[in-house]
Amino acid sequence: METKVSEIAAGIYRLSTLVPDIAPPAGFTFNQFLIDGDEPMLFHCGHRQAFPALAEAVAHVTPVERLRWIGFGHVEADESGAMNQWLAAAPNAQVAHGALGCDISLNDMADRPPRALAQGEVLDLGGKRMRWLATPHVPHGWEAGVFYEETTGTLFCGDLLTHVGDGPALTEADVLGPAIAAEAMFHAMCMTPATGQILRELADLAPRTLALMHGSSFAGDGAAPLRGLAEFCEAGGPPA
Ligand SMILES: [Fe+2]
Ligand SMILES: [Fe+2]
Numbered sequence: 235m236e237t238k239v240s241e242i243a244a245g246i247y248r249l250s251t252l253v254p255d256i257a258p259p260a261g262f263t264f265n266q267f268l269i270d271g272d273e274p275m276l277f278h279c280g281h282r283q284a285f286p287a288l289a290e291a292v293a294h295v296t297p298v299e300r301l302r303w304i305g306f307g308h309v310e311a312d313e314s315g316a317m318n319q320w321l322a323a324a325p326n327a328q329v330a331h332g333a334l335g336c337d338i339s340l341n342d343m344a345d346r347p348p349r350a351l352a353q354g355e356v357l358d359l360g361g362k363r364m365r366w367l368a369t370p371h372v373p374h375g376w377e378a379g380v381f382y383e384e385t386t387g388t389l390f391c392g393d394l395l396t397h398v399g400d401g402p403a404l405t406e407a408d409v410l411g412p413a414i415a416a417e418a419m420f421h422a423m424c425m426t427p428a429t430g431q432i433l434r435e436l437a438d439l440a441p442r443t444l445a446l447m448h449g450s451s452f453a454g455d456g457a458a459p460l461r462g463l464a465e466f467c468e469a470g471g472p473p474a
Pocket of ligand 1: 313
């Protein structure tokens with residue numbers, strides 16, 4: 235399988251691998267993001283089996299051993315599976331996650347101690363500023379959270395607005411409709427009384443780029459699809 239590398243915002247690279255067997259005939263992409271800076275960060279580790287191909291893709295942008303930070307939104311195979319392989323390949327790298335995720339999982343699961351981030355804390359990469367925002371159970375997982383890169387206005391949405399297909403790396407087209415269709419297919423999101431409010435708070439950041447883990451990244455008024463997703467969740471989400 236081929237991993238495509240594209241720059242979606244200044245110094246932010248999307249690594250994208252299409253898996254045709256998931257949701258055929260459209261297929262399903264797994265995307266990681268490399269945030270370049272004095273202290274480069276990889277957001278999403280990928281599955282363990284994908285590690286060799288992903289390490290090769292990272293090396294097109296920067297030497298793997300330069301990686302300083304490893305991030306992901308929640309603990310799950312596609313998000314965090316290869317975490318320890320990255321830690322082994324990049325001796326100065328450290329996992330950065332919300333304090334809750336460190337307490338409940340990562341202090342135990344990560345081969346080196348993770349950096350625990352408080353709500354709203356900024357990780358200064360030198361040229362990029364990654365703000366941690368805890369979003370419990372949004373899209374799923376008690377420890378869930380997102381990063382917002384302040385200098386480019388890029389929100390790393392993880393599974394939020396997931397959609398199928400192998401579209402362009404970056405699109406200005408509608409992502410909400412395809413995301414609602416995918417949610418009806420997968421039922422991946424937790425719908426709690428707080429889901430809509432948490433999504434509205436992310437929309438209030440007014441992101442200019444949405445970096446999506448599955449599907450095309452979005453350029454434009456990032457608040458609009460996040461508010462649309464909030465409305466969809468507040469209305470109860472897809473039919474059971
Ligand atoms: Fe997930
Ligand atoms: Fe995912």
